[in-house]
Amino acid sequence: MxxxxxxxxxxxxxxxxxxxxxxxxxxxxxxxxxxxxxxxxxxxxxxxxxGGLLKEEKRYKLEFMANRYKERSKLLASYNDSVHQADEWLQFFGKNKDIKNIKPSDIEAFIRHLKERGLKNGSVNRRIAGLKRAYNIMIEDELINYNPVKKIKMLEDEGRRYRYLTREEWERFKKELSPVALAIVSVALLTGFRSRNVLHLRWEQIDLNLRTIELLKSENKGKKYIKIAISDALYNLLMTLNPKKSGYVFINPKTNQPFTSIKTAFNGALRRAGITDFHFHDLRRTVGTWLLTSGVDIRTVQSILAHSDVRTTERYLALTSEQNIKAMSVLNSYV
Incomplete structure (x- = not known):
């Protein structure tokens, strides 16, 4: 048959x-x-x-596109997220799925699947944007000429999280961190770097004489060259980490390689400290909020955090309830 x-x-x-x-x-x-x-x-x-009237078109499996996407993402600060996204596509569609047979209706089904898992619109949009980029890479390499994700409308943003650590939370949190995890988190708070930049920080990037740390464009998500000053607290911390001429600052003793994540230690310390709804990336928001609410001008904070748009920095200016009350009390004398 x-x-x-x-x-x-x-x-x-x-x-x-x-x-x-x-x-x-x-x-x-x-x-x-x-x-x-x-x-x-x-x-x-x-x-x-x-009959020679049609040229046979080469077909590509999703696994091929996912691996290509992962390879192109290696130098990005968001590499781990890219790998996770690609693995989600493979699990949902199947690694042997012909990428030309993935239709907009299939992508809509993927979106429904993500929402059923409880993901917020922003998280769903990032996954769809990643899939769109994967198709665009295939188009740039002249392997295909069609991107089904272009027909997909992004979900409406439900509003961003503005979570950061209060001083009191930080005091509780740091008491629960292991020495290595505390050093990593402290470097994040003293630099404003993203997790990958902290975990993969190399001694070659650090000049203890000039007291500066630099990130090359290829190492920064925003593709910007960054050089920040080393504060006294950061200098003292780095000196306790056995400075070398080269190599990674933080080495996982189990693998003898740089850490890829400290999620287990990080989340465990949060749980013991009674802190909820907090992620490693929120340390950047904490840095921005602490600087802004301490009177540092917004353009300086924008430069430190390497934000392309100052509006991104403005989102980090999340005032505490106490500060809100103090600010609004100024109006008392006018009414």
Whole structure:
């Protein structure tokens, strides 16, 4: 039989044309009528190719595109997020899925799946943006010419989180961190660097004589060169870490490689300190908030955090309840 249905519920076709055996998944077929139509279309396509009237198009599996996306993301600060995103596509669509058979309706189903998992709109949008970039990489490499994600409308932003550590929370938190985790978190708070930049910080980037740390464009998510001053607290901390001429500042003793994450130690300390709804990236928001509420001008904070748009920095100016009350009390004398 040329068209048949497997136990997995999917339809396939199998036939011979001029000595060429064809065995193909009829992607999109949900009944025998549609399966036969797709089989007829496949027979017609192969006849055109055999007659030299149509150039056979190379097909690419999702796994191929995902690996290409991961490779291109290696130098990005968000590399770990990119890997996680790609793994989510593979799990949902299947690694052997032909990328040209992923339709906008399939991507909409993926979005519904993410929402059912409880992800917020912003998190969903980042995953869809990653998938769009993966297709664009394939287009740039002249492997395909179609991006189905372009037809997908991003979800409306539900509003950003503005979580940061209060001074009191930080005092509780640091008491629960292991010495290594405390050093890593402290460097994050004393530099404003993203997690990957802290975990992969190298001694070559640090000049203890001039008391500066630099990030090259390739190391920074915003593709900007950054040089920040080393404060007294940061200098004293770095001196306790056995400074070297080269190599990573933080080495995982279990792997003898730089840490890829300290999530277990980080979350465990938060739990013991009674702190909820806080992530490593919120340390950057903490730095921005502490600086701004201490009177540092917003342009300086923008430069330290390497924000391309000052409006991003303005989001970090999240006032505490106490500060709000103090600010609003100024109006008492006017009413």
């Amino acid at each position: 040329a068209v048949y249905k497997e136990k997995n519920g999917k339809w396939y076709c199998q036939f011979m044309i001029n000595g060429q055996r064809v065995h193909k998944l009829l992607d999109g077929a949900d009944d025998i009528t549609k399966a036969k139509k797709l089989e007829d279309a496949e027979r017609y396509r192969i006849r055109l190719i055999q």
